[in-house]
Amino acid sequence: MLAVGVLAGLSVLSLLTYGYLSWDSLGLGPGETEATSTRLGEELGAGAPSSQPHIIFILADDQGFRDVGYHGSEIRTPTLDKLAAEGVKLENYYVQPMCTPSRSQFITGKYQIHTGLQHSIIRPTQPNCLPLDNVTLPQKLKEVGYSTHMVGKWHLGFYRRECMPTQRGFDTFFGSLLGSGDYYTHFKCDSPGICGYDLYENDSAAWDHDNGIYSTQMYTQKVQQILASHNPRKPVFLYIAYQAVHSPLQAPGEYFEHYRSINNINRRRYAAMLSCLDEAINNVTLALKKYGYYENSIIIYSSDNGGQPTAGGSNWPLRGSKGTYWEGGIRAVGFVHSPLLKNKGSVCKELVHITDWFPTLITLAEGQINEDIQLDGYDIWETISEGRRSPRVDILHNIDPIYTKAKNGSWAAGYGIWNTAIQSAIRVNHWKLLTGNPGYSDWVPPQAFSNAGPNRWHNERVSWSAGKTVWLFNITADPYERVDLSARYPDVVKQLLQRLSQFNKTAVPVRYPPKDPRSNPKLNGGVWGPWFKEDEKKKKSDKSKGANKQKKNKNKKKAN
Numbered sequence: 001m002l003a004v005g006v007l008a009g010l011s012v013l014s015l016l017t018y019g020y021l022s023w024d025s026l027g028l029g030p031g032e033t034e035a036t037s038t039r040l041g042e043e044l045g046a047g048a049p050s051s052q053p054h055i056i057f058i059l060a061d062d063q064g065f066r067d068v069g070y071h072g073s074e075i076r077t078p079t080l081d082k083l084a085a086e087g088v089k090l091e092n093y094y095v096q097p098m099c100t101p102s103r104s105q106f107i108t109g110k111y112q113i114h115t116g117l118q119h120s121i122i123r124p125t126q127p128n129c130l131p132l133d134n135v136t137l138p139q140k141l142k143e144v145g146y147s148t149h150m151v152g153k154w155h156l157g158f159y160r161r162e163c164m165p166t167q168r169g170f171d172t173f174f175g176s177l178l179g180s181g182d183y184y185t186h187f188k189c190d191s192p193g194i195c196g197y198d199l200y201e202n203d204s205a206a207w208d209h210d211n212g213i214y215s216t217q218m219y220t221q222k223v224q225q226i227l228a229s230h231n232p233r234k235p236v237f238l239y240i241a242y243q244a245v246h247s248p249l250q251a252p253g254e255y256f257e258h259y260r261s262i263n264n265i266n267r268r269r270y271a272a273m274l275s276c277l278d279e280a281i282n283n284v285t286l287a288l289k290k291y292g293y294y295e296n297s298i299i300i301y302s303s304d305n306g307g308q309p310t311a312g313g314s315n316w317p318l319r320g321s322k323g324t325y326w327e328g329g330i331r332a333v334g335f336v337h338s339p340l341l342k343n344k345g346s347v348c349k350e351l352v353h354i355t356d357w358f359p360t361l362i363t364l365a366e367g368q369i370n371e372d373i374q375l376d377g378y379d380i381w382e383t384i385s386e387g388r389r390s391p392r393v394d395i396l397h398n399i400d401p402i403y404t405k406a407k408n409g410s411w412a413a414g415y416g417i418w419n420t421a422i423q424s425a426i427r428v429n430h431w432k433l434l435t436g437n438p439g440y441s442d443w444v445p446p447q448a449f450s451n452a453g454p455n456r457w458h459n460e461r462v463s464w465s466a467g468k469t470v471w472l473f474n475i476t477a478d479p480y481e482r483v484d485l486s487a488r489y490p491d492v493v494k495q496l497l498q499r500l501s502q503f504n505k506t507a508v509p510v511r512y513p514p515k516d517p518r519s520n521p522k523l524n525g526g527v528w529g530p531w532f533k534e535d536e537k538k539k540k541s542d543k544s545k546g547a548n549k550q551k552k553n554k555n556k557k558k559a560n
Helices: 036-044 080-087 099-109 135-144 217-229 253-259 265-288 354-364 382-388 490-504 534-559
Strands: 053-058 088-090 147-153 172-176 187-190 194-197 236-241 297-303 334-337 346-347 394-400 421-428 429-436 470-474
Touching: 036 172, 053 099, 053 265, 053 354, 080 099, 080 265, 080 297, 088 217, 088 382, 099 354, 135 236, 135 354, 147 187, 147 217, 147 490, 187 297, 217 236, 217 265, 236 297, 265 297, 346 534, 354 382, 394 490, 470 490
Parallel strands: 053 236, 053 297, 088 346, 147 172, 147 236
Antiparallel strands: 088 334, 187 194, 297 334, 394 421, 421 429, 429 470
Protein backbone atom coordinates (compact mmCIF):
# COMPACT_ATOMS: atom_id res chain seq x y z
CA MET A 1 0.00 0.00 0.00
CA LEU A 2 1.07 3.52 -0.67
CA ALA A 3 1.58 5.91 2.20
CA VAL A 4 2.09 9.58 2.76
CA GLY A 5 5.78 10.43 2.91
CA VAL A 6 7.62 13.63 2.22
CA LEU A 7 11.27 12.83 2.82
CA ALA A 8 13.72 15.50 3.73
CA GLY A 9 17.06 15.35 5.50
CA LEU A 10 18.12 17.80 8.16
CA SER A 11 21.22 17.02 10.15
CA VAL A 12 22.32 19.47 12.80
CA LEU A 13 23.21 17.85 16.11
CA SER A 14 22.88 20.12 19.13
CA LEU A 15 25.31 20.01 22.06
CA LEU A 16 24.61 17.98 25.15
CA THR A 17 23.15 20.21 27.86
CA TYR A 18 22.66 20.36 31.58
CA GLY A 19 20.70 17.42 32.86
CA TYR A 20 22.41 14.73 30.76
CA LEU A 21 25.55 12.74 31.32
CA SER A 22 28.48 14.46 29.64
CA TRP A 23 30.53 13.12 26.76
CA ASP A 24 33.24 12.16 29.25
CA SER A 25 30.87 10.25 31.52
CA LEU A 26 29.59 8.37 28.47
CA GLY A 27 33.14 7.34 27.63
CA LEU A 28 33.44 9.83 24.77
CA GLY A 29 36.34 12.05 25.65
CA PRO A 30 37.98 14.63 23.35
CA GLY A 31 39.94 11.94 21.50
CA GLU A 32 37.10 9.43 21.27
CA THR A 33 34.22 8.89 18.86
CA GLU A 34 30.90 7.10 18.79
CA ALA A 35 32.76 4.12 17.32
CA THR A 36 34.89 4.02 20.49
CA SER A 37 31.74 3.86 22.56
CA THR A 38 30.43 1.03 20.40
CA ARG A 39 33.67 -0.96 20.89
CA LEU A 40 33.45 -0.45 24.65
CA GLY A 41 29.86 -1.72 24.55
CA GLU A 42 30.83 -4.77 22.52
CA GLU A 43 33.43 -5.65 25.14
CA LEU A 44 30.90 -5.30 27.95
CA GLY A 45 28.38 -7.51 26.14
CA ALA A 46 30.91 -9.96 24.76
CA GLY A 47 29.92 -13.58 25.04
CA ALA A 48 26.28 -12.73 25.70
CA PRO A 49 24.53 -16.12 25.82
CA SER A 50 20.98 -14.84 25.30
CA SER A 51 19.45 -14.83 21.82
CA GLN A 52 16.58 -12.73 23.15
CA PRO A 53 16.92 -9.12 21.98
CA HIS A 54 16.85 -6.08 24.23
CA ILE A 55 13.63 -4.20 23.49
CA ILE A 56 13.50 -0.41 23.76
CA PHE A 57 10.09 1.10 22.99
CA ILE A 58 10.09 4.91 22.86
CA LEU A 59 6.68 6.60 22.84
CA ALA A 60 6.49 10.33 22.12
CA ASP A 61 3.42 12.29 23.22
CA ASP A 62 1.36 14.35 20.73
CA GLN A 63 4.05 14.50 18.02
CA GLY A 64 2.43 15.54 14.73
CA PHE A 65 2.85 13.55 11.52
CA ARG A 66 4.82 16.36 9.88
CA ASP A 67 6.96 17.04 12.94
CA VAL A 68 10.06 15.07 12.06
CA GLY A 69 12.84 16.10 9.71
CA TYR A 70 12.28 13.31 7.19
CA HIS A 71 8.64 14.39 6.76
CA GLY A 72 9.72 17.88 5.73
CA SER A 73 9.49 19.70 9.06
CA GLU A 74 11.35 22.92 9.79
CA ILE A 75 12.09 21.43 13.24
CA ARG A 76 15.54 19.84 13.48
CA THR A 77 15.45 16.14 14.44
CA PRO A 78 18.88 14.79 13.38
CA THR A 79 18.76 11.79 15.73
CA LEU A 80 15.32 10.62 14.62
CA ASP A 81 16.27 11.18 10.97
CA LYS A 82 19.46 9.13 11.31
CA LEU A 83 17.91 6.26 13.27
CA ALA A 84 14.99 6.05 10.84
CA ALA A 85 17.23 6.26 7.74
CA GLU A 86 19.37 3.38 9.05
CA GLY A 87 16.33 1.35 10.08
CA VAL A 88 12.84 0.88 8.62
CA LYS A 89 10.43 3.82 8.34
CA LEU A 90 6.80 2.87 8.93
CA GLU A 91 4.81 4.96 6.46
CA ASN A 92 1.44 3.26 6.82
CA TYR A 93 1.45 3.14 10.62
CA TYR A 94 -1.58 3.81 12.81
CA VAL A 95 -2.20 4.56 16.47
CA GLN A 96 -5.25 5.88 18.35
CA PRO A 97 -6.25 9.57 18.48
CA MET A 98 -5.59 10.02 22.22
CA CYS A 99 -3.21 9.04 25.01
CA THR A 100 -4.94 6.29 27.03
CA PRO A 101 -6.31 4.37 24.02
CA SER A 102 -2.91 4.10 22.30
CA ARG A 103 -1.16 3.07 25.51
CA SER A 104 -3.77 0.46 26.39
CA GLN A 105 -3.62 -1.07 22.91
CA PHE A 106 0.18 -1.18 22.91
CA ILE A 107 0.37 -2.91 26.27
CA THR A 108 -2.46 -5.44 25.66
CA GLY A 109 -2.55 -5.99 21.89
CA LYS A 110 -6.31 -5.41 22.00
CA TYR A 111 -8.69 -2.86 20.52
CA GLN A 112 -10.42 -0.46 22.90
CA ILE A 113 -13.76 -2.21 22.40
CA HIS A 114 -12.22 -5.31 24.00
CA THR A 115 -10.95 -3.57 27.16
CA GLY A 116 -13.86 -1.21 27.84
CA LEU A 117 -11.72 1.88 27.26
CA GLN A 118 -13.39 2.94 24.02
CA HIS A 119 -14.45 6.37 25.28
CA SER A 120 -12.07 9.29 25.79
CA ILE A 121 -9.18 8.91 28.28
CA ILE A 122 -8.85 7.87 31.93
CA ARG A 123 -9.33 11.04 33.99
CA PRO A 124 -7.31 11.58 37.20
CA THR A 125 -10.42 11.55 39.42
CA GLN A 126 -12.05 8.49 37.88
CA PRO A 127 -12.02 5.12 39.69
CA ASN A 128 -10.86 3.45 36.50
CA CYS A 129 -7.79 1.72 35.06
CA LEU A 130 -6.74 -0.83 32.48
CA PRO A 131 -8.88 -3.84 33.50
CA LEU A 132 -6.92 -6.15 35.76
CA ASP A 133 -7.92 -9.29 33.83
CA ASN A 134 -5.88 -8.14 30.81
CA VAL A 135 -2.43 -9.69 30.49
CA THR A 136 0.17 -7.03 29.70
CA LEU A 137 3.25 -7.03 27.49
CA PRO A 138 5.74 -6.68 30.39
CA GLN A 139 4.05 -9.57 32.21
CA LYS A 140 4.53 -11.82 29.18
CA LEU A 141 8.15 -10.71 28.81
CA LYS A 142 8.88 -11.39 32.47
CA GLU A 143 7.70 -14.97 31.93
CA VAL A 144 10.65 -15.55 29.59
CA GLY A 145 13.30 -13.91 31.75
CA TYR A 146 13.17 -10.23 30.83
CA SER A 147 13.94 -7.44 33.26
CA THR A 148 11.17 -4.88 32.69
CA HIS A 149 11.44 -1.16 33.35
CA MET A 150 9.16 1.77 32.62
CA VAL A 151 10.22 5.42 32.57
CA GLY A 152 7.75 8.22 31.81
CA LYS A 153 4.00 8.67 31.46
CA TRP A 154 1.65 5.84 32.53
CA HIS A 155 -1.90 7.19 31.95
CA LEU A 156 -3.60 3.82 32.35
CA GLY A 157 -5.24 4.49 35.72
CA PHE A 158 -4.10 4.32 39.34
CA TYR A 159 -7.15 4.45 41.62
CA ARG A 160 -6.19 1.08 43.14
CA ARG A 161 -2.71 -0.10 44.02
CA GLU A 162 -3.27 -3.08 41.70
CA CYS A 163 -3.48 -0.65 38.76
CA MET A 164 0.02 0.74 39.24
CA PRO A 165 2.78 -0.04 36.69
CA THR A 166 4.72 -2.18 39.17
CA GLN A 167 1.61 -4.35 39.60
CA ARG A 168 1.11 -4.68 35.83
CA GLY A 169 4.44 -6.29 34.97
CA PHE A 170 7.16 -3.69 35.43
CA ASP A 171 10.04 -4.41 37.82
CA THR A 172 10.58 -0.68 38.24
CA PHE A 173 8.69 2.49 37.39
CA PHE A 174 9.83 6.11 37.38
CA GLY A 175 7.50 8.72 35.99
CA SER A 176 4.03 10.23 36.10
CA LEU A 177 0.63 8.59 36.51
CA LEU A 178 -1.48 11.30 34.87
CA GLY A 179 -1.80 12.47 31.28
CA SER A 180 0.05 15.77 31.69
CA GLY A 181 1.66 18.11 34.20
CA ASP A 182 4.34 20.72 34.72
CA TYR A 183 7.68 19.60 33.22
CA TYR A 184 9.68 21.08 36.11
CA THR A 185 7.51 20.94 39.24
CA HIS A 186 5.54 17.80 38.29
CA PHE A 187 2.32 19.29 39.68
CA LYS A 188 -1.02 18.87 37.98
CA CYS A 189 -4.40 20.51 38.60
CA ASP A 190 -7.34 18.57 37.24
CA SER A 191 -9.75 21.36 38.19
CA PRO A 192 -9.64 24.39 40.52
CA GLY A 193 -8.57 23.22 43.97
CA ILE A 194 -7.93 19.64 42.83
CA CYS A 195 -4.14 19.72 42.50
CA GLY A 196 -1.31 17.40 43.43
CA TYR A 197 2.21 16.15 42.89
CA ASP A 198 2.71 13.55 40.16
CA LEU A 199 6.17 12.02 40.09
CA TYR A 200 6.64 8.43 41.24
CA GLU A 201 9.42 5.99 41.83
CA ASN A 202 7.83 2.55 41.89
CA ASP A 203 4.82 2.90 44.25
CA SER A 204 5.82 6.02 46.16
CA ALA A 205 5.98 9.75 45.44
CA ALA A 206 9.51 10.63 44.27
CA TRP A 207 10.00 13.75 46.40
CA ASP A 208 13.76 13.15 46.44
CA HIS A 209 13.88 13.68 42.68
CA ASP A 210 12.04 16.99 42.81
CA ASN A 211 15.07 19.03 41.79
CA GLY A 212 13.51 21.21 39.12
CA ILE A 213 15.03 19.19 36.27
CA TYR A 214 13.13 19.23 32.99
CA SER A 215 11.28 15.91 32.70
CA THR A 216 12.70 14.91 29.28
CA GLN A 217 16.23 15.22 30.66
CA MET A 218 15.32 13.65 34.00
CA TYR A 219 13.76 10.60 32.33
CA THR A 220 16.82 10.20 30.12
CA GLN A 221 19.09 10.25 33.18
CA LYS A 222 16.98 7.46 34.68
CA VAL A 223 17.24 5.36 31.52
CA GLN A 224 21.03 5.79 31.55
CA GLN A 225 21.15 4.66 35.18
CA ILE A 226 19.08 1.55 34.42
CA LEU A 227 21.32 0.60 31.50
CA ALA A 228 24.48 1.21 33.54
CA SER A 229 23.33 -1.04 36.39
CA HIS A 230 21.81 -3.90 34.36
CA ASN A 231 23.71 -6.89 32.97
CA PRO A 232 23.63 -6.62 29.14
CA ARG A 233 23.88 -10.40 28.88
CA LYS A 234 20.33 -10.65 30.24
CA PRO A 235 17.39 -9.37 28.17
CA VAL A 236 15.83 -6.07 29.15
CA PHE A 237 12.56 -4.39 28.14
CA LEU A 238 12.63 -0.61 28.44
CA TYR A 239 9.38 1.28 27.89
CA ILE A 240 10.28 4.99 27.66
CA ALA A 241 7.10 7.08 27.47
CA TYR A 242 8.29 10.67 27.26
CA GLN A 243 5.99 13.47 28.38
CA ALA A 244 7.14 15.59 25.43
CA VAL A 245 5.75 17.15 23.35
CA HIS A 246 2.40 17.28 25.16
CA SER A 247 1.25 20.60 26.64
CA PRO A 248 2.06 22.58 28.74
CA LEU A 249 4.56 23.96 26.24
CA GLN A 250 7.80 24.20 28.24
CA ALA A 251 11.44 23.76 27.26
CA PRO A 252 14.89 24.80 28.53
CA GLY A 253 15.96 28.16 27.08
CA GLU A 254 18.94 26.89 25.08
CA TYR A 255 16.68 24.90 22.73
CA PHE A 256 14.95 28.02 21.42
CA GLU A 257 18.10 29.24 19.69
CA HIS A 258 17.41 27.68 16.29
CA TYR A 259 13.76 28.70 16.21
CA ARG A 260 13.73 32.47 16.66
CA SER A 261 12.45 32.80 13.10
CA ILE A 262 9.22 30.98 13.99
CA ASN A 263 6.72 33.73 14.74
CA ASN A 264 4.06 31.65 16.43
CA ILE A 265 5.05 31.29 20.10
CA ASN A 266 3.32 27.91 20.52
CA ARG A 267 5.06 26.50 17.47
CA ARG A 268 8.40 27.91 18.65
CA ARG A 269 8.03 26.32 22.11
CA TYR A 270 6.90 23.05 20.56
CA ALA A 271 9.95 23.06 18.27
CA ALA A 272 12.27 23.58 21.24
CA MET A 273 10.60 20.71 23.11
CA LEU A 274 10.99 18.39 20.14
CA SER A 275 14.66 19.31 19.73
CA CYS A 276 15.25 18.45 23.37
CA LEU A 277 13.44 15.12 22.85
CA ASP A 278 15.57 14.36 19.80
CA GLU A 279 18.73 14.97 21.82
CA ALA A 280 17.40 12.75 24.61
CA ILE A 281 16.97 9.87 22.19
CA ASN A 282 20.52 10.42 20.97
CA ASN A 283 21.75 10.05 24.56
CA VAL A 284 19.70 6.89 25.06
CA THR A 285 21.25 5.43 21.89
CA LEU A 286 24.76 6.34 23.07
CA ALA A 287 24.08 4.65 26.42
CA LEU A 288 22.88 1.48 24.66
CA LYS A 289 26.18 1.39 22.78
CA LYS A 290 28.36 2.25 25.76
CA TYR A 291 26.91 -0.38 28.07
CA GLY A 292 26.80 -3.26 25.57
CA TYR A 293 23.14 -3.48 24.55
CA TYR A 294 23.04 -1.98 21.09
CA GLU A 295 24.17 -4.88 18.88
CA ASN A 296 21.38 -7.10 20.25
CA SER A 297 18.71 -4.43 20.56
CA ILE A 298 15.50 -3.40 18.83
CA ILE A 299 14.57 0.28 19.12
CA ILE A 300 10.99 1.16 18.23
CA TYR A 301 9.90 4.78 18.01
CA SER A 302 6.27 5.89 17.86
CA SER A 303 4.02 8.85 18.58
CA ASP A 304 0.89 8.07 20.60
CA ASN A 305 -1.44 10.17 18.40
CA GLY A 306 -1.47 13.06 15.96
CA GLY A 307 -0.40 16.59 16.78
CA GLN A 308 -2.59 19.35 18.21
CA PRO A 309 -2.26 22.51 16.04
CA THR A 310 -3.49 24.78 18.85
CA ALA A 311 -0.55 23.49 20.91
CA GLY A 312 2.07 23.83 18.18
CA GLY A 313 1.79 20.44 16.44
CA SER A 314 1.45 19.92 12.68
CA ASN A 315 -0.04 17.00 10.77
CA TRP A 316 0.15 18.63 7.34
CA PRO A 317 -0.72 17.48 4.71
CA LEU A 318 -3.04 15.13 6.59
CA ARG A 319 -6.51 16.15 7.62
CA GLY A 320 -7.64 16.68 11.22
CA SER A 321 -5.77 16.57 14.51
CA LYS A 322 -5.37 14.81 17.82
CA GLY A 323 -8.69 13.55 19.18
CA THR A 324 -10.17 12.88 15.72
CA TYR A 325 -10.42 9.84 13.48
CA TRP A 326 -9.21 11.73 10.41
CA GLU A 327 -5.73 10.66 9.28
CA GLY A 328 -4.13 13.58 11.13
CA GLY A 329 -5.32 12.12 14.43
CA ILE A 330 -4.32 8.50 13.93
CA ARG A 331 -1.52 8.24 11.35
CA ALA A 332 1.74 8.43 13.26
CA VAL A 333 5.46 8.94 12.98
CA GLY A 334 7.05 5.54 13.54
CA PHE A 335 10.18 3.55 12.74
CA VAL A 336 12.24 0.55 13.84
CA HIS A 337 16.02 0.75 14.25
CA SER A 338 18.03 -2.38 14.94
CA PRO A 339 21.22 -4.18 13.90
CA LEU A 340 18.96 -7.27 13.72
CA LEU A 341 16.91 -5.92 10.80
CA LYS A 342 17.48 -7.65 7.45
CA ASN A 343 16.32 -4.79 5.20
CA LYS A 344 17.99 -1.78 6.79
CA GLY A 345 17.48 1.62 5.21
CA SER A 346 14.07 0.77 3.79
CA VAL A 347 10.50 2.08 3.93
CA CYS A 348 7.60 -0.14 4.99
CA LYS A 349 4.32 0.86 3.35
CA GLU A 350 2.38 -2.14 4.65
CA LEU A 351 -0.46 -1.65 7.12
CA VAL A 352 0.79 -1.63 10.74
CA HIS A 353 -1.13 -0.80 13.94
CA ILE A 354 0.00 -0.16 17.50
CA THR A 355 -1.70 -3.40 18.68
CA ASP A 356 0.79 -5.33 16.53
CA TRP A 357 3.71 -4.66 18.87
CA PHE A 358 2.30 -7.01 21.55
CA PRO A 359 2.49 -10.28 19.54
CA THR A 360 5.52 -9.12 17.55
CA LEU A 361 7.68 -8.42 20.60
CA ILE A 362 6.55 -11.51 22.52
CA THR A 363 7.48 -13.68 19.53
CA LEU A 364 10.87 -11.97 19.19
CA ALA A 365 11.43 -12.55 22.91
CA GLU A 366 10.77 -16.28 22.39
CA GLY A 367 7.63 -16.06 24.50
CA GLN A 368 4.31 -17.84 24.17
CA ILE A 369 0.89 -16.34 23.48
CA ASN A 370 -1.87 -18.37 25.07
CA GLU A 371 -4.77 -19.33 22.84
CA ASP A 372 -7.27 -17.90 25.31
CA ILE A 373 -5.79 -14.40 24.83
CA GLN A 374 -7.82 -13.09 21.92
CA LEU A 375 -5.55 -10.49 20.36
CA ASP A 376 -6.32 -7.87 17.75
CA GLY A 377 -2.64 -7.43 16.86
CA TYR A 378 -0.49 -9.40 14.41
CA ASP A 379 3.14 -10.48 14.36
CA ILE A 380 4.56 -8.07 11.78
CA TRP A 381 8.32 -8.59 12.29
CA GLU A 382 8.87 -10.25 8.89
CA THR A 383 6.87 -7.42 7.30
CA ILE A 384 9.21 -4.85 8.84
CA SER A 385 12.53 -6.73 8.73
CA GLU A 386 12.21 -8.57 5.42
CA GLY A 387 9.70 -6.49 3.48
CA ARG A 388 7.01 -9.17 3.33
CA ARG A 389 3.28 -8.46 3.01
CA SER A 390 1.51 -7.52 6.24
CA PRO A 391 -0.87 -10.10 7.71
CA ARG A 392 -3.12 -7.16 8.62
CA VAL A 393 -5.85 -6.19 6.15
CA ASP A 394 -8.07 -4.07 8.41
CA ILE A 395 -8.01 -1.81 11.47
CA LEU A 396 -10.92 -1.00 13.73
CA HIS A 397 -10.03 2.58 14.60
CA ASN A 398 -12.81 2.58 17.19
CA ILE A 399 -16.51 2.38 18.04
CA ASP A 400 -17.49 4.87 20.75
CA PRO A 401 -21.16 4.36 21.74
CA ILE A 402 -21.27 7.20 24.28
CA TYR A 403 -19.53 9.96 22.31
CA THR A 404 -21.81 12.86 21.35
CA LYS A 405 -24.21 11.46 18.79
CA ALA A 406 -24.45 13.02 15.34
CA LYS A 407 -27.84 14.78 15.26
CA ASN A 408 -28.76 13.58 11.80
CA GLY A 409 -27.40 10.05 12.12
CA SER A 410 -29.83 7.17 11.71
CA TRP A 411 -30.24 3.50 10.91
CA ALA A 412 -31.68 4.52 7.57
CA ALA A 413 -28.49 6.40 6.65
CA GLY A 414 -26.63 3.20 7.54
CA TYR A 415 -28.82 1.06 5.25
CA GLY A 416 -30.37 -0.61 8.28
CA ILE A 417 -26.97 -2.14 9.12
CA TRP A 418 -25.55 0.56 11.40
CA ASN A 419 -26.74 3.64 13.29
CA THR A 420 -24.66 6.41 11.74
CA ALA A 421 -25.21 8.66 14.76
CA ILE A 422 -22.51 6.60 16.53
CA GLN A 423 -18.91 7.73 16.21
CA SER A 424 -16.90 4.99 14.53
CA ALA A 425 -14.09 4.51 12.02
CA ILE A 426 -12.73 1.45 10.24
CA ARG A 427 -10.09 0.70 7.62
CA VAL A 428 -10.34 -2.33 5.30
CA ASN A 429 -7.60 -2.66 2.69
CA HIS A 430 -7.61 0.66 0.77
CA TRP A 431 -10.97 1.80 2.13
CA LYS A 432 -11.70 3.90 5.21
CA LEU A 433 -15.20 4.54 6.54
CA LEU A 434 -16.21 7.10 9.20
CA THR A 435 -19.63 7.55 10.81
CA GLY A 436 -21.14 9.93 13.34
CA ASN A 437 -19.05 12.89 14.40
CA PRO A 438 -15.40 12.23 13.44
CA GLY A 439 -14.12 15.47 15.02
CA TYR A 440 -12.34 18.65 13.84
CA SER A 441 -11.76 18.15 10.13
CA ASP A 442 -9.67 21.05 8.76
CA TRP A 443 -6.35 20.82 6.99
CA VAL A 444 -3.88 23.09 8.80
CA PRO A 445 -0.97 24.10 6.55
CA PRO A 446 2.33 25.37 8.01
CA GLN A 447 1.55 28.99 7.09
CA ALA A 448 -1.47 28.86 9.43
CA PHE A 449 0.83 29.25 12.43
CA SER A 450 0.59 33.00 12.84
CA ASN A 451 1.40 34.97 16.00
CA ALA A 452 -2.16 34.56 17.23
CA GLY A 453 -2.03 30.76 16.93
CA PRO A 454 -3.34 28.49 14.18
CA ASN A 455 -5.60 30.83 12.23
CA ARG A 456 -8.73 29.27 10.78
CA TRP A 457 -8.63 31.88 8.02
CA HIS A 458 -5.60 30.08 6.59
CA ASN A 459 -7.08 26.60 7.01
CA GLU A 460 -8.54 24.63 4.14
CA ARG A 461 -12.10 23.78 5.03
CA VAL A 462 -14.88 21.75 3.48
CA SER A 463 -18.53 22.51 4.25
CA TRP A 464 -20.33 19.20 4.16
CA SER A 465 -24.00 19.10 3.25
CA ALA A 466 -26.28 19.27 6.27
CA GLY A 467 -27.03 15.91 7.84
CA LYS A 468 -23.95 14.07 6.58
CA THR A 469 -22.92 11.20 8.89
CA VAL A 470 -21.08 8.77 6.57
CA TRP A 471 -17.75 9.28 4.75
CA LEU A 472 -15.80 6.87 2.56
CA PHE A 473 -12.24 7.38 1.30
CA ASN A 474 -9.73 5.39 -0.70
CA ILE A 475 -6.76 6.12 1.58
CA THR A 476 -4.21 4.64 -0.82
CA ALA A 477 -5.25 6.96 -3.64
CA ASP A 478 -6.37 9.84 -1.41
CA PRO A 479 -4.34 9.84 1.84
CA TYR A 480 -5.41 13.42 2.55
CA GLU A 481 -9.15 12.54 2.62
CA ARG A 482 -10.21 15.18 0.13
CA VAL A 483 -12.68 13.15 -1.98
CA ASP A 484 -15.63 11.50 -0.23
CA LEU A 485 -16.74 8.44 -2.21
CA SER A 486 -19.66 7.29 -0.08
CA ALA A 487 -22.30 8.27 -2.66
CA ARG A 488 -20.33 6.73 -5.54
CA TYR A 489 -19.70 3.34 -3.90
CA PRO A 490 -22.74 2.43 -1.73
CA ASP A 491 -21.89 -1.28 -1.91
CA VAL A 492 -18.46 -0.64 -0.37
CA VAL A 493 -20.14 1.45 2.35
CA LYS A 494 -22.50 -1.43 3.14
CA GLN A 495 -19.63 -3.92 3.34
CA LEU A 496 -17.70 -1.75 5.78
CA LEU A 497 -20.82 -1.05 7.86
CA GLN A 498 -21.34 -4.81 8.06
CA ARG A 499 -17.76 -5.23 9.27
CA LEU A 500 -18.37 -2.55 11.92
CA SER A 501 -21.47 -4.41 13.05
CA GLN A 502 -19.49 -7.65 13.36
CA PHE A 503 -16.83 -5.95 15.48
CA ASN A 504 -19.48 -4.35 17.66
CA LYS A 505 -20.90 -7.76 18.60
CA THR A 506 -17.58 -8.53 20.34
CA ALA A 507 -17.45 -5.24 22.29
CA VAL A 508 -17.46 -5.19 26.10
CA PRO A 509 -19.33 -2.48 28.07
CA VAL A 510 -17.71 0.94 28.26
CA ARG A 511 -15.80 1.72 31.46
CA TYR A 512 -16.20 5.44 32.14
CA PRO A 513 -17.25 5.98 35.77
CA PRO A 514 -18.05 9.37 37.35
CA LYS A 515 -15.34 11.11 39.35
CA ASP A 516 -14.72 10.02 42.93
CA PRO A 517 -14.22 12.82 45.52
CA ARG A 518 -11.81 10.54 47.42
CA SER A 519 -9.33 11.03 44.56
CA ASN A 520 -8.50 14.58 45.74
CA PRO A 521 -4.72 14.74 46.40
CA LYS A 522 -5.44 16.80 49.54
CA LEU A 523 -6.72 13.56 51.08
CA ASN A 524 -3.54 11.72 50.05
CA GLY A 525 -0.72 13.92 51.35
CA GLY A 526 -0.87 16.26 48.36
CA VAL A 527 -0.02 13.47 45.93
CA TRP A 528 -1.97 11.97 43.06
CA GLY A 529 -2.11 8.26 43.80
CA PRO A 530 -4.23 5.22 44.67
CA TRP A 531 -7.17 6.14 46.90
CA PHE A 532 -9.45 3.14 46.68
CA LYS A 533 -8.93 0.84 49.67
CA GLU A 534 -10.05 -2.76 49.35
CA ASP A 535 -10.51 -2.96 53.14
CA GLU A 536 -13.02 -0.10 53.04
CA LYS A 537 -15.00 -1.92 50.39
CA LYS A 538 -15.03 -5.11 52.49
CA LYS A 539 -16.09 -3.21 55.60
CA LYS A 540 -18.94 -1.58 53.72
CA SER A 541 -20.06 -4.90 52.28
CA ASP A 542 -19.80 -6.52 55.75
CA LYS A 543 -21.88 -3.71 57.25
CA SER A 544 -24.52 -4.05 54.56
CA LYS A 545 -24.60 -7.83 55.06
CA GLY A 546 -24.98 -7.33 58.80
CA ALA A 547 -27.77 -4.81 58.29
CA ASN A 548 -29.55 -7.22 55.95
CA LYS A 549 -29.32 -10.01 58.55
CA GLN A 550 -30.78 -7.74 61.22
CA LYS A 551 -33.66 -6.81 58.92
CA LYS A 552 -34.33 -10.47 58.18
CA ASN A 553 -34.34 -11.35 61.90
CA LYS A 554 -36.75 -8.48 62.63
CA ASN A 555 -39.02 -9.61 59.82
CA LYS A 556 -39.00 -13.17 61.18
CA LYS A 557 -39.94 -11.95 64.68
CA LYS A 558 -42.79 -9.87 63.20
CA ALA A 559 -44.00 -12.87 61.23
CA ASN A 560 -43.93 -15.06 64.37
